[in-house]
Amino acid sequence: MLNKERLGRVNRNLDQIGLRQMIITDPMAIFYLTGKKLYSGERFLGFLVGEDTEPVLFVNALMRFEEDLGVKVVYYMDSDPLTPILKKYVRPEEKLGVDKNMASHFLLDMIDDGVAAGYANGSLAVDRTRAVKDETEKEKMRRASRVNDLAMAQFKDLIHDGVTETEVASHMLDIYKSLGATGYSFSPIVAFGVNAADPHHMPDNTVVKEGDIVLFDVGCKVEDYCSDMTRTFFYKKEPDEKARRVYELVRKANDEAERQLRPGMKLKDIDGIARGIITEGGYGPDFTHRLGHFIGLETHEFGDVSQANENPAEVGNIFSIEPGIYNKQDAGVRIEDLVIVTEDGCEVLNTYPKDIQVIGL
Amino acid sequence: MLNKERLGRVNRNLDQIGLRQMIITDPMAIFYLTGKKLYSGERFLGFLVGEDTEPVLFVNALMRFEEDLGVKVVYYMDSDPLTPILKKYVRPEEKLGVDKNMASHFLLDMIDDGVAAGYANGSLAVDRTRAVKDETEKEKMRRASRVNDLAMAQFKDLIHDGVTETEVASHMLDIYKSLGATGYSFSPIVAFGVNAADPHHMPDNTVVKEGDIVLFDVGCKVEDYCSDMTRTFFYKKEPDEKARRVYELVRKANDEAERQLRPGMKLKDIDGIARGIITEGGYGPDFTHRLGHFIGLETHEFGDVSQANENPAEVGNIFSIEPGIYNKQDAGVRIEDLVIVTEDGCEVLNTYPKDIQVIGL
Numbered sequence: 001m002l003n004k005e006r007l008g009r010v011n012r013n014l015d016q017i018g019l020r021q022m023i024i025t026d027p028m029a030i031f032y033l034t035g036k037k038l039y040s041g042e043r044f045l046g047f048l049v050g051e052d053t054e055p056v057l058f059v060n061a062l063m064r065f066e067e068d069l070g071v072k073v074v075y076y077m078d079s080d081p082l083t084p085i086l087k088k089y090v091r092p093e094e095k096l097g098v099d100k101n102m103a104s105h106f107l108l109d110m111i112d113d114g115v116a117a118g119y120a121n122g123s124l125a126v127d128r129t130r131a132v133k134d135e136t137e138k139e140k141m142r143r144a145s146r147v148n149d150l151a152m153a154q155f156k157d158l159i160h161d162g163v164t165e166t167e168v169a170s171h172m173l174d175i176y177k178s179l180g181a182t183g184y185s186f187s188p189i190v191a192f193g194v195n196a197a198d199p200h201h202m203p204d205n206t207v208v209k210e211g212d213i214v215l216f217d218v219g220c221k222v223e224d225y226c227s228d229m230t231r232t233f234f235y236k237k238e239p240d241e242k243a244r245r246v247y248e249l250v251r252k253a254n255d256e257a258e259r260q261l262r263p264g265m266k267l268k269d270i271d272g273i274a275r276g277i278i279t280e281g282g283y284g285p286d287f288t289h290r291l292g293h294f295i296g297l298e299t300h301e302f303g304d305v306s307q308a309n310e311n312p313a314e315v316g317n318i319f320s321i322e323p324g325i326y327n328k329q330d331a332g333v334r335i336e337d338l339v340i341v342t343e344d345g346c347e348v349l350n351t352y353p354k355d356i357q358v359i360g361l
Numbered sequence: 362m363l364n365k366e367r368l369g370r371v372n373r374n375l376d377q378i379g380l381r382q383m384i385i386t387d388p389m390a391i392f393y394l395t396g397k398k399l400y401s402g403e404r405f406l407g408f409l410v411g412e413d414t415e416p417v418l419f420v421n422a423l424m425r426f427e428e429d430l431g432v433k434v435v436y437y438m439d440s441d442p443l444t445p446i447l448k449k450y451v452r453p454e455e456k457l458g459v460d461k462n463m464a465s466h467f468l469l470d471m472i473d474d475g476v477a478a479g480y481a482n483g484s485l486a487v488d489r490t491r492a493v494k495d496e497t498e499k500e501k502m503r504r505a506s507r508v509n510d511l512a513m514a515q516f517k518d519l520i521h522d523g524v525t526e527t528e529v530a531s532h533m534l535d536i537y538k539s540l541g542a543t544g545y546s547f548s549p550i551v552a553f554g555v556n557a558a559d560p561h562h563m564p565d566n567t568v569v570k571e572g573d574i575v576l577f578d579v580g581c582k583v584e585d586y587c588s589d590m591t592r593t594f595f596y597k598k599e600p601d602e603k604a605r606r607v608y609e610l611v612r613k614a615n616d617e618a619e620r621q622l623r624p625g626m627k628l629k630d631i632d633g634i635a636r637g638i639i640t641e642g643g644y645g646p647d648f649t650h651r652l653g654h655f656i657g658l659e660t661h662e663f664g665d666v667s668q669a670n671e672n673p674a675e676v677g678n679i680f681s682i683e684p685g686i687y688n689k690q691d692a693g694v695r696i697e698d699l700v701i702v703t704e705d706g707c708e709v710l711n712t713y714p715k716d717i718q719v720i721g722l
Contacts, residue, residue: 100466105482107465121466 001035002055002070006129011051013125014097021050021090022097022122025106028297029099029126030057031224034069044082044106047071048089050097056089082106083113090115097122127302131294132316138340140225141296141318145338145349147179147220148227152352155216156233156359165190165203176220185219185226185299196232197332199289199324210236213243213331214359219299226299228320229350230336236360243331244356249281251354253323254335257291261321261339261346267309274323275307286327292320295338317341318349362396363416363431367490372412374486375458382411382451383458383483384419386467389658390460390487391418392585395430405443405467408432409450411458417450443467444474451476458483488663492655493677499701501586502657502679506699506710508540508581509588513713516577517594517720526551526564537581546580546587546660557593558693560650560685571597574604574692575720580660587660589681590711591697597721604692605717610642612715614684615696618652622682622700622707628670635684636668647688653681656699678702679710 010033014022024030024047031037038045038059046058054072059065061075076085090096096116098107100123107119133141154175158168168190176184191201192208196215208214212235219228232247239247253274260273271291278287290306293299295318303309305319322336335354339346371394375383385391385408392398399406399420407419415433420426422436437446451457457477459468461484468480494502515536519529529551534544552562553569557576569575573596580589593608600608614635621634632652639648651667654660656679664670666680683697696715700707 098465098469100464102465103461104459104463104465104468105461105484107468108459108480108482111480119469119472121469123466 003033003035005134006033007049007055009129009132010049010125011053013128014049014122015051017122017124018095019050019097019120019122019125020094021048021053021116022125023048023086023090023099023102024126025099025102026123026126029130032130032297034071036065036067036069038063042103043078044076046086053091054089058085083109083115086110086115087113093117095120097125099123099126123302130296130301131303132314133296133318133340134316137225137296138316138318140223141227141338141340142349144181144185144220144222144225144227145229147176147181147222148218148229149350149352150179151175151181151218151220152216152229152231155218156214156231156357159208159214159233159235159360161360162207164205164207165192165195166205169203172218179220181220181222183221185221185228188219189215189217189230191215191332192235194328194332196334197326197328199326199334208235213239213333215332215334217334217336224297226295226297227349228295228299228336228338229352230322230324230334231352231354232333232335233357233359236358238358239331239356242329243333245281246283246325246327246331247333247356249278249283250323250325250333250335253277254321254337254354257321257323258337258339258346258348261313261341263315263341263343264312266312267303267305268307270313270321271305271307271309274321278323278325283325283327286325287323288326289324292322294319313341315341315343364394364396366495367394368410368416370490370493371410371486372414374489375410375483376412378458378483378485379456380411380458380481380483380486381455382409382414382477383486384409384447384451384460384463385487386460386463387484387487390491393491393658395432397426397428397430399424403464404439405437407447414452415450419446444470444476447471447476448474454478456481458486460484460487484663491657491662492664493675494657494679494701495677498586498657499677499679501584502588502699502701503710505542505546505581505583505586505588506590508537508542508583509579509590510711510713511540512536512542512579512581513577513590513592516579517575517592517718520569520575520594520596520721522721523568525566525568526553526556527566530564533579540581542581542583544582546582546589549580550576550578550591552576552693553596555689555693557695558687558689560687560695569596574600574694576693576695578695578697585658587656587658588710589656589660589697589699590713591683591685591695592713592715593694593696594718594720597719599719600692600717603690604694606642607644607686607688607692608694608717610639610644611684611686611694611696614638615682615698615715618682618684619698619700619707619709622674622702624676624702624704625673627673628664628666629668631674631682632666632668632670635682639684639686644686644688647686648684649687650685653683655680674702676702676704
């Protein structure tokens with residue numbers, strides 16, 4: 001069903017970037033606005049929006065559906081040329097926004113057939129809207145992270161002598177499903193020992209051994225919304241002095257970023273809090289990625305918490321806070337929570353403990 | 362390493378559609394031409410080609426590589442605007458071909474910054490080139506289908522009382538890998554009984570029972586090339602009269618299309634041979650899809666064997682011949698081989714028998 005509040009925000013954001021009409025083609029954005037999952041593969045799928053524009057959904061007749069979404073639906077056949085259909089609804093004297101990732105051949109056809117007076121990338125209007133979560137979305141994000149917290153408690157118990165990373169990973173989907181998730185939000189990272197010093201390590205046949213670091217970076221989907229959390233454990237032995245120091249630095253970077261975050265603060269400055277602590281501790285060059293990414297219906301949404309982002313954090317933004325130190329000699333550690341920006345700070349969605357924890361005992 | 366013969370064909374095909382320069386952005390097409398697998402996600406990856414154009418590969422610096430591909434490689438940084446870099450190599454007074462699926466925001470930037478004199482969809486030139494396989498590709502396609510033939514013999518032995526479609530499917534990847542494949546070319550279809558009458562059935566918890574049809578539509582990748590074959594078996598019991606008739610009709614449609622195929626014949630007429638036989642047998646409305654699709658580096662490549670395709674079969678084309686009858690009362694049967702079009706007919710890549718076979722005895 002059409003979400004008028006979200007559509008209203010998209011239209012106002014479009015207006016702000018000088019567009020009064022736009023064709024959205026990203027299926028996830030169309031789901032966000034209409035509640036309808038439509039995947040058309042190579043075929044055109046579009047949603048015309050804009051101030052003073054009657055919303056129209058263009059759908060291939062092969063995907064015909066019965067329900068009333070509260071918007072006009074125009075079906076086309078594979079044999080129908082697209083542009084004459086669009087011309088019935090797009091105002092030709094005005095510029096048309098298009099989706100940043102729309103396949104170029106659709107745009108070339110629109111240009112050749114004079115569908116509009118000009119074309120511009122309008123995705124920013126949709127992305128800005130999706131970056132501010134409404135109450136329904138926040139509640140689903142809380143649920144997804146709650147399942148992730150419960151799952152983490154079970155994941156750590158999968159670690160025992162002789163087990164490999166891939167064996168551990170092979171049990172995760174069932175655990176998520178038993179807790180009510182529908183699937184992964186991304187392919188899980190399980191990293192033992194020095195593998196934890198590779199931020200993008202994929203599970204392999206490495207066998208866990210006493211004294212290893214055990215890192216889980218995992219997430220699931222609940223009611224279409226994504227969770228994402230990282231915890232780093234120690235197998236059967238307390239960390240040595242260096243590993244402990246690395247852990248406590250990352251922990252402090254994570255805690256302080258969450259504690260100091262306020263709406264209106266520049267996203268680069270939130271990154272700066274965590275980066276400053278790690279740099280001061282002497283591990284600056286080993287924190288090789290941004291502090292966080294926005295998340296919602298997709299694990300990586302528009303917006304990040306990085307030195308390049310001058311934009312302010314807004315109430316309703318949801319993103320990850322995931323400092324890490326990747327040092328093959330001393331330790332590889334990452335600690336990640338999701339947070340919702342609130343009026344007076346942030347709500348941390350993950351409650352799984354972040355103290356040093358020795359597992360497998 | 363740059364494949365000059367393939368690049369030469371792309372350039373000649375471009376010339377034929379009125380383009381002297383094109384930026385290819387499809388990673389698979391870039392792999393086809395350069396032998397280099399580059400996946401850039403949202404970042405720009407492009408290969409400038411064309412007659413009288415020095416080929417240039419544009420790659421994000423994050424994906425820097427050492428090997429010499431025999432082409433000029435231009436690296437850019439995330440902080441570099443793209444169009445000034447393209448302008449150093451694209452001829453501004455000429456039209457520029459772009460990839461049909463290139464993200465629209467790249468095209469909008471090129472248009473705004475006047476990179477070329479105009480823009481057109483140039484993918485046809487690449488697609489036509491890839492549709493004609495060279496000897497190296499043919500040999501890899503033969504190997505992939507040989508593995509598929511060997512695998513089919515093992516797949517049918519996975520069927521026993523009490524087994525479900527998903528259980529059978531769960532063993533397939535290991536069988537493929539044990540035979541030298543690197544993975545699936547598509548998610549395998551295993552269909553028992555009436556499920557075989559759904560051409561796109563996905564394995565579920567259906568348990569096989571005596572008298573069931575057992576349909577496998579399966580394929581693997583060998584050295585990056587795809588196989589794809591369908592066989593339909595009968596579990597523990599000879600088919601009844603109606604099922605036998607359906608099977609023999611599909612078998613005849615498959616055999617005759619392969620026997621009568623000649624280069625120069627319109628692809629729609631090859632579809633017509635199979636469709637005519639099935640229609641004459643009274644099951645025309647139950648053959649609900651095209652006869653075949655082109656295949657190579659991808660399971661579905663540009664080109665199909667359908668009533669809509671007026672183009673001729675060319676020597677070196679590789680496509681599937683996969684007639685089917687989907688009748689819930691009588692039977693669901695599909696029989697599929699891959700073929701290479703040759704000077705005097707075709708070479709059938711699959712040798713797994715197509716006679717009626719009762720399994721599980």
